[in-house]
Amino acid sequence: MLANTLELVSEARRRGVAVGAFNTYSIELTQAILQAAEHLNQPVILQLGVASVKTGGEPLVRATVVAAQRAHVPVAVHLDHCADLGMIEQCFSWGCSSALADGSHLSFAENVALTRQAVALASSYHATIEAELGYLAGTEDGVTVEAVKASLTQPEQARAFVAATGASMLAVAIGNVHGFTPNPPPLDFERLSQIASQVDIPLILHGASGLGKENVQRAISLGVAKINVNTEVRTAFLSAIATWGLRVGPTPDVRRSGQDWLDLMREAIAAAQMVVTEHMQTVAMMP
Numbered sequence: 510m511l512a513n514t515l516e517l518v519s520e521a522r523r524r525g526v527a528v529g530a531f532n533t534y535s536i537e538l539t540q541a542i543l544q545a546a547e548h549l550n551q552p553v554i555l556q557l558g559v560a561s562v563k564t565g566g567e568p569l570v571r572a573t574v575v576a577a578q579r580a581h582v583p584v585a586v587h588l589d590h591c592a593d594l595g596m597i598e599q600c601f602s603w604g605c606s607s608a609l610a611d612g613s614h615l616s617f618a619e620n621v622a623l624t625r626q627a628v629a630l631a632s633s634y635h636a637t638i639e640a641e642l643g644y645l646a647g648t649e650d651g652v653t654v655e656a657v658k659a660s661l662t663q664p665e666q667a668r669a670f671v672a673a674t675g676a677s678m679l680a681v682a683i684g685n686v687h688g689f690t691p692n693p694p695p696l697d698f699e700r701l702s703q704i705a706s707q708v709d710i711p712l713i714l715h716g717a718s719g720l721g722k723e724n725v726q727r728a729i730s731l732g733v734a735k736i737n738v739n740t741e742v743r744t745a746f747l748s749a750i751a752t753w754g755l756r757v758g759p760t761p762d763v764r765r766s767g768q769d770w771l772d773l774m775r776e777a778i779a780a781a782q783m784v785v786t787e788h789m790q791t792v793a794m795m796p
């Protein structure tokens with residue numbers, strides 16, 4: 510069933526666990542994520558990125574919402590990293606439960622202004638706004654340690670930001686980065702606990718691909734209640750497709766067993782589902 514994001518995340522926080530939020534790009538990835546959630550009987554969040562919404566448009570967004578409605582577990586549909594209020598409103602009108610109004614690249618005052626407008630917009634749709642303070646580094650080379658440090662979420666500023674915006678959830682920058690990191694960066698857990706002591710809304714951790722179970726669970730124990738995973742799931746899906754291609758060769762013969770579209774998708778879905786299952790167990794089964 511389609512769920513309210515804030516309710517899912519708040520309930521997880523009360524129980525000392527987190528909700529996994531996984532990016533989807535297609536009906537097949539949505540299926541992989543929902544099958545994992547249904548097998549574990551856990552709530553989950555389906556996330557759509559701005560590029561996917563631009564590509565797939567209303568059909569993709571509505572298909573994702575319908576999939577959530579039909580699921581046997583509570584499922585929220587979330588628009589990830591969006592600075593465009595028009596797109597946020599459009600997604601709410603198509604049934605999305607929440608959005609990250611991302612002003613993290615703006616000045617503090619501009620970020621406050623954008624987030625406030627998004628919060629006002631969301632209230633008329635009973636939707637939830639996640640905000641982001643502090644800038645999440647990408648994995649590009651040339652980022653200095655000082656630059657990363659300067660971009661981390663400042664605890665006192667977080668308090669002022671939440672009070673000024675009325676955001677319901679806050680994405681933090683504590684050394685986490687987007688993309689898969691084989692050697693995960695050290696997370697600033699001291700900073701995370703300071704942020705948690707300054708704000709009383711659920712905190713969100715982006716870039717959990719490759720962070721490892723221990724880091725993720727420690728973040729949850731300090732107040733993180735939504736964990737975003739994208740790269741790892743997508744890569745599993747793509748790897749399964751690549752492996753299939755190597756096995757089948759350049760000219761699939763659709764009359765032969767294992768070489769047609771649904772065969773390929775079945776393999777890719779299974780691979781992605783396995784990765785989602787692993788992350789869902791990490792976030793929901795705290796030691």
Ligand SMILES: [Zn+2]
Pocket residue numbers: 590687715716737
């Ligand atoms: Zn993110």
